[in-house]
Amino acid sequence: MRKLLSSAFIISGIIVLLFSFFLILHRNNPNRLSFDINNMNSSQNQSELVPIGIKISSINVNLPIVYSSIADGKWEATENGVSYLSQSVIPGEIGNSILYGHNWRSILGNLPKVKPGDLIEIYYENGTKKTFEVSFTQIVEPTQTSILDNTEDTRITLYTCTGFLDTKRFVVTAVLI
Amino acid sequence: MRTYILGAILGIVLFLMAPALADAKTPPDFPACSNPQGTLKVEYNEGIHGIAGETNSYSGSDAVYYIDDENLTQCFCADNGDGIQSNWWKVNSLDEEEIEILKSQGWIYVPSGANWGLDSSAYFVKNSKYECKSDNSNDNGGNTNSSSSSSSGSSSSDSGVGGAVLGLATTGENVVVYTLIGLGFSLLSIGLLLRK
Numbered sequence: 001m002r003k004l005l006s007s008a009f010i011i012s013g014i015i016v017l018l019f020s021f022f023l024i025l026h027r028n029n030p031n032r033l034s035f036d037i038n039n040m041n042s043s044q045n046q047s048e049l050v051p052i053g054i055k056i057s058s059i060n061v062n063l064p065i066v067y068s069s070i071a072d073g074k075w076e077a078t079e080n081g082v083s084y085l086s087q088s089v090i091p092g093e094i095g096n097s098i099l100y101g102h103n104w105r106s107i108l109g110n111l112p113k114v115k116p117g118d119l120i121e122i123y124y125e126n127g128t129k130k131t132f133e134v135s136f137t138q139i140v141e142p143t144q145t146s147i148l149d150n151t152e153d154t155r156i157t158l159y160t161c162t163g164f165l166d167t168k169r170f171v172v173t174a175v176l177i
Numbered sequence: 178m179r180t181y182i183l184g185a186i187l188g189i190v191l192f193l194m195a196p197a198l199a200d201a202k203t204p205p206d207f208p209a210c211s212n213p214q215g216t217l218k219v220e221y222n223e224g225i226h227g228i229a230g231e232t233n234s235y236s237g238s239d240a241v242y243y244i245d246d247e248n249l250t251q252c253f254c255a256d257n258g259d260g261i262q263s264n265w266w267k268v269n270s271l272d273e274e275e276i277e278i279l280k281s282q283g284w285i286y287v288p289s290g291a292n293w294g295l296d297s298s299a300y301f302v303k304n305s306k307y308e309c310k311s312d313n314s315n316d317n318g319g320n321t322n323s324s325s326s327s328s329s330g331s332s333s334s335d336s337g338v339g340g341a342v343l344g345l346a347t348t349g350e351n352v353v354v355y356t357l358i359g360l361g362f363s364l365l366s367i368g369l370l371l372r373k
Binding site for chain 1: 354369
């Protein structure tokens, strides 16, 4: 009986350690916030606006924006704020601006609490800000890359990981008001 | 002891491979209603709409997009802001086994699309929730019990929205990783102590 109990503890310990090892690998996976796109055509960004911060009052998010890109199929992602995919349009310009961040409590862990009608403010280097209103929230698969497609309206697409082992994306779509 | 360890590793590998093993026929990718693609087939700003796989009808706006010649996406937004995306996948040559596998994956089998304003081919439909901004958000719901018109439909099945998703969503959180490492070593230590 004692031997059986000992084996159960040892096996459980090994499983938990293997799982934590998997999580460490996953944390350092450069594609964990990615969609199934290896590259993206750069938008013609001629705007002088430089986004530097994002604020979502409804979930107490106030974070810096860091420029990121897709290079050789790898999605850069900051651990200190929200990443702005520089191949998409500047937030506030016509088209679909892509922003994303980790689902850690210190970053976008509360993003799934955002509701349609909530406001998202983007702050710019020149001291101005633009306000967007959430139109949709949706959970999508990384294969649903159309969520990143350019649009005729002026919108931001903000997302984070969600679902079992972060295999899905929680997407917030907001349009300029 | 070695057998136990090998068994545990094999179990984890099988668990991670399970979705691939269960794959029968790969459904096409559908765009999300947050940024719909394709050709707009029909759009209603309001009205009562049927949802495939649901007996109730729903009140709200509805838009249907042709992705290509065979597949459609329906984006329904209820008056209370509850959205339902229905992915319509035309299937012509599936055998019974494949149909049963897809059903077990949450697809709803529609033997003929004719009742939904489509052609008479068989379709598979998968519904998922999303949230949308409704102009009538003060209404308390889009669900009605009346049976009425059918624009091709949707319902609610898998992915929940609003945070109530499966656990382990924050897999990169340091505190989770450290807690698990501590727990793992503790279990291992207890097991080794009991063995002595």
